Amino acid sequence: MQTSVSRTFRPALSLRSGRRRLGLLGSALITVVAIAAWVLWPVSQSRADTVSLFPDDAVPAVVTEQDRRPVELGMRFRVTEPVAAVAIQFYKSAANTGPHTGRLWSGSGRELAKARFAGEARRGLQVADLDRQVLLRPGRDYVVSYTAPKGRYSADQNLFARPVSRGPISAGVSAGVYSYRPGTFPTRTFGATSYAVDIVVRPTGSSSPSTSTSPSPSASTSPAPSVSPSQSPSPSAPSSAPSSSAPPATTPPAETDSKLPPTSVPAGFPDAASTGVPEGVRLSPYTGPCTITTAGTVIDGKTVNCALKIRAADVTIRNSVVNGTVYNDEDSDGLGFEIIDSEVRIGNRGGTGISNVGFTVVRVEVTGGNRSINCWRDCTVRDSFVHGQFTDLTGVAHESGIRMGSGGVIRHNTITCDAPDVPPDAGCSAGLTGYGDFAPVRDNLIERNVFLTTTGGACAYGGSSEGKAYPDADHIRFVDNVFQRTAARPNCGYWFPIASFDTSAPGNVWRGNVWSDGGVVPPG
Structure with missing residues (x-):
């Protein structure tokens, strides 16, 4: 590649070549060009x-x-x-x-x-x-x-x-x-x-x-x-x-920003004490299959030490600790499940705690992994606590609390992504994300949640992400949510409380969303 000074020098070179082609211009022009070349030559030489x-x-x-x-x-x-x-x-x-x-x-x-x-x-x-x-x-x-x-x-x-x-x-x-x-x-x-x-x-x-x-x-x-x-x-x-x-x-811009100091959950919102296995429940080891194929299966009061793949309808997990993940396939129509009063501990590794289609989550605490919950389609998450994503020392994972797709109800949860940044690329995007990479983001209700401060750029995304295959999100309703802010994070996220929310899109609603210390949160 030519250097910037070589680029600057090109006009002089083109004049000289023009002079050779048009030798009839006369000695005056020749003198001007020669002076220009003499002036520029030392600069050009210095970076040639x-x-x-x-x-x-x-x-x-x-x-x-x-x-x-x-x-x-x-x-x-x-x-x-x-x-x-x-x-x-x-x-x-x-x-x-x-x-x-x-x-x-x-x-x-x-x-x-x-x-x-x-x-x-x-x-x-x-x-x-x-x-x-x-x-x-x-x-x-x-x-x-x-x-x-x-x-x-x-x-x-x-x-x-x-x-x-x-x-x-x-x-x-x-x-x-x-x-x-x-x-x-x-x-x-x-x-x-x-x-x-x-x-x-x-x-x-x-x-x-x-x-x-x-x-x-x-x-x-x-x-x-x-x-x-x-x-x-x-x-x-x-x-x-x-x-x-x-x-x-x-x-982070500085080491002190790569991990936020601990923040408390505001009163009235789910925390570790109000989610997970109720006090007094005695757990026993789970000895059943890790791939569930029998409709109506119930796992109650168990410690599960594997990833549960749900390939049946009406599966229930309650009063249990899952040391792994719970999921079904993205095309699992009719193969839903519910998790109630339980803990999902993904661990110090990559992975999504609960995903993908037709599930209900109630009073569940999810920790570890790089994503707590992925609501790909038709899910409900309420009265739950997602936090504590893992520290990815390989510097690869993009982390978040909940990712929304379509048909989701996300109501009265405590949501954050609090993993520290690790170069070159690991760290939080937001507590709630919604990207139209593979399908439209639409028809989601996000109501009465608290978004704790995050190490990511924003506490939530609204789904209208330019540059994605499906950039236009519609019927995204943020209603009566609380966005936490502190001295370390006056915007909840590093930059914004909410990003990529299109107030003009069909059915989109932004109403009653406030800061934890008072005042209305703007939609962008």
Whole structure:
């Protein structure tokens, strides 16, 4: 890739070539061109040996995304030889107004250098020098990013569907990353998207950095495989993300934000004392099958040490502890179940506690895993407590309390996602999520719940997530809910109490939703 200064120098080069073709212009023009070349040459020489991942004349497939939220957009990369990072560049749409700040990070999220963009062109490639040159070493992950304070960034949705390399710079699958916490380490990915942000490096053999800084070793994990966002640094928020559905957000701006101090459940809402196995119930080991195929099966007063797969109708689990998960298939019409006065302990691992179709949950406490409950279709969750999702040290899991699909009634529960952020991509999206990835989000009643503060970007999502296959959610009714706020989380979530709620969609209702300390919560 040409450097930014090489790009600046091109007009002079084109004039010189024009002069050779049109030698009749005369000595005056020749003199002007010669002076221009003489003035620009030292600048061009100073960076003629630099390289970046993308060519200077590359134009993103989507010049202006519609997402207007403030977002940090980045690219995870490695180098194959020692080089000095000297500048950051990104492609700017006319709608992507500043100020813009670039950052270079270690793979573990330590800020190594910063670049401030000034005198920007209205549109096109923007370049800014780092405030100090940084020595990059092979075998380590780095992230380059910039802040788009009003969104409207540029993107190529599938550019990172396979690894990309140029010179000593390489970016793996899903190298595009984002965070809806501007100025913080971006980790979310969406749709193998590139966000048109790039690093400019110089081989150390040609010019040693004047202020070389060797970053502390980072985990040498390869860039996270999978998808990067083109429309939603999906919070997932986020994530990530940016997904207007949410990116969401996973990695904290500082260690103190990665895990919130404990918060108490407001009086009158479900907690550990009012959910789970009632006091005095004596449990005995469950010895029945883990795949339930007999209609009307009842599991009562048991400790279940396996995942229960429900393949029958009218199954009841009550007064029990399930050390695992309870689920049926997404196409399980007529194969419903209910869980009452019980605990579902997913454990310190990934997994969804209760899912997918035609179930009822009453006075149940769900802990562990990366998602407490998935209401894919036609479920009721009431008087229950979902919290305590696991800490994913692999840095992969996107976590949430309850995910809504269609036909759900979520009434009088205590809901949160409180797992800490773990780079590169693990952490909470929200207490309640609803993303139209695979089917429409519609016809859900969310009533009289309390949303505890969350480590995620928002406490709840409304289902209208741009960039998803089904972005338009309808008949989503938030009624008489309480959103907790504290000094550490004055917005309940890191950014918002609620995101991706479309007040103009058919049947959508936002009524009577208040803060825990008084005042009306706005719908967006």
